[in-house]
Amino acid sequence: QAKEKGRNGIIIFDNSFAKNIDDQQMLEQDLRYALKNDPQQIVLYFQPKVDPTNDKIIGAEALVRWHHPKKGVLSPAHFIELAESTGLILPLGEIVLRKSMEQVKRWEGTVFENLILAVNLSGRQFQDKNLEPLLRSLVDEYKIDPGKIELEITELTSMTMVHHTINVLHRIRSIGYKIAIDDFGTGYSSLAYLRDFPISTIKIDRSFIMNIEEEQKSITIVKLIIGMSRTLEFTVVAEGVETIRQKELLKSYGVDLIQGYFYNKPLPLKEFEEYVLKTN
Ligand code: C2E
Ligand code: MG
Ligand code: MG
Ligand code: MG
Numbered sequence: 001q002a003k004e005k006g007r008n009g010i011i012i013f014d015n016s017f018a019k020n021i022d023d024q025q026m027l028e029q030d031l032r033y034a035l036k037n038d039p040q041q042i043v044l045y046f047q048p049k050v051d052p053t054n055d056k057i058i059g060a061e062a063l064v065r066w067h068h069p070k071k072g073v074l075s076p077a078h079f080i081e082l083a084e085s086t087g088l089i090l091p092l093g094e095i096v097l098r099k100s101m102e103q104v105k106r107w108e109g110t111v112f113e114n115l116i117l118a119v120n121l122s123g124r125q126f127q128d129k130n131l132e133p134l135l136r137s138l139v140d141e142y143k144i145d146p147g148k149i150e151l152e153i154t155e156l157t158s159m160t161m162v163h164h165t166i167n168v169l170h171r172i173r174s175i176g177y178k179i180a181i182d183d184f185g186t187g188y189s190s191l192a193y194l195r196d197f198p199i200s201t202i203k204i205d206r207s208f209i210m211n212i213e214e215e216q217k218s219i220t221i222v223k224l225i226i227g228m229s230r231t232l233e234f235t236v237v238a239e240g241v242e243t244i245r246q247k248e249l250l251k252s253y254g255v256d257l258i259q260g261y262f263y264n265k266p267l268p269l270k271e272f273e274e275y276v277l278k279t280n
Contacts, residue, residue, distance in 0.1 A: 028086055030068065031079060035091045041067045042095050044103070045266035048275065049118070049237060049259045052251040057276050059116030061152070061259060062100050063266045064092070084124050093125045094134065100149060101142040103269070108144070112276060118150040118180060126153060127161070132171050139175060146176035150201060154182040154189070166196050173198040180237070185225065194232055202229045206240025209260070213245050226253050 034041040046060040066074040083089040100119045107113050125131055139146050151172065173179060180201035181193055185208055193199065204225050211218035222238070229236035238250045241260030250258060264275060 024082065027079065028082060028088070031066070031083065031086075031088055031092075034066070034068075035088060035095065039095050041069070042092065042099070043067050043073075043268070044096065044099050045268055046117075046272035047259055047266040048264050048272070048279075049116075049257045050263045052247055052255065052258045055263075056280050057115070058257065059118065059150075060272060061118040061120075061266075062096065062103075063120070064096050065266075080122070084122055087124075089122050089124050090128055090130075093121065096120075097134070097138060098142075101138055101144055104144045104148045105142050111280075112273065115276070116148055116150055116178070118152050120152045120182065123154070126165070126168070132168060132175075135172055135177065136175055147178060150178035150180050152180045152182040152203070154187060162192075162196075169197050169199075180235075183239075185221065194228070194234075199234060201235040201237060203237040203239050203259075204255075206260075209238050209240045209246060209250070210242070212249055213243070219249075222250070223253050226250075226255055229256075230254060 043065045044062045045065050047063060048057045049059045049061065050057055064076055064080075066079055068074050080089070083092050097119060100117050104117055107115060121131075135146075169179060178200040179198065180203055181189055181197070181199055182203050183189065183205040184202045186205045194202075202225065204222060208218045208222050208225075212222055226236050235256045237257040237259055238246075238255045239259050241247055241250065241258045241262045243262060246260075247258055247262050267275060
């Protein structure tokens with residue numbers, strides 16, 4: 001875990017900064033400044049999603065990094081929670097969406113044009129009334145095929161919001177975006193999602209994948225999720241695949257796509273493109 005609650009409830013990061021409220025407030029100010037005045041500090045990395053039957057890359061997940069002027073490259077563990085608790089996740093999320101769409105646009109007419117780009121949405125963004133209008137206007141603004149973008153959603157909403165959620169999802173889907181359930185099998189993910197939500201993809205959480213080499217229960221659960229996804233005609237992705245043995249097992253179970261360090265970690269744009277060029 002990147003962080004833990006200290007005795008007095010203060011959030012502590014294990015890499016020696018943001019140890020106290022002052023540090024948190026400074027980080028918040030820095031983030032606020034970056035979002036408003038220097039959005040270049042917000043950078044997307046790309047982790048390939050690979051078809052294990054032929055090792056071809058069919059797309060990528062965009063994972064946000066913050067190139068902090070003093071602290072260097074920060075991963076989401078250092079600032080997503082802060083962004084959520086301060087509301088900055090809304091402007092941050094919009095920047096991530098815009099950068100993703102810009103990328104899809106730039107890939108048009110190149111060897112990269114068939115790649116599907118997955119973008120993470122936080123629950124907070126999902127509860128924002130402006131999300132659907134924003135997603136609609138971004139398609140017009142960037143003139144891209146929304147089917148090239150897959151929105152990854154975890155922890156969709158509280159149970160009292162289920163009807164609202166279903167409605168929003170249907171409207172987002174009708175614009176043409178794909179929708180994936182991230183970290184499936186953990187947290188609030190539920191079988192009812194599979195019935196009621198217009199989703200295209202299920203991502204099996206890494207906590208199941210990391211045990212399939214030695215633990216029968218995880219194998220059973222993973223096979224069940226894959227079988228169910230195939231019957232319901234969802235694309236099924238295994239996340240956090242690190243070893244060739246895991247890859248081979250998942251391939252034999254019929255998983256559609258694999259994402260994980262076994263193929264590659266999240267890469268800066270240029271490295272990702274080079275990797276696609278030499279692999280596909
Ligand atoms: P996620 O969406 O489940 O993304 C997968 C995370 O697992 C990524 O961490 C990725 O680097 C890591 N990962 C991938 N393959 C492996 C593997 O084989 N082994 C291990 N140990 N880890 C692997 P990352 O980039 O640090 O992102 C962490 C989380 O932060 C993401 O989890 C997502 O929930 C959130 N996040 C990332 N980018 C965004 C964003 O733009 N917006 C929002 N709202 N959340 C984001
Ligand atoms: Mg994700
Ligand atoms: Mg995930
Ligand atoms: Mg996960």
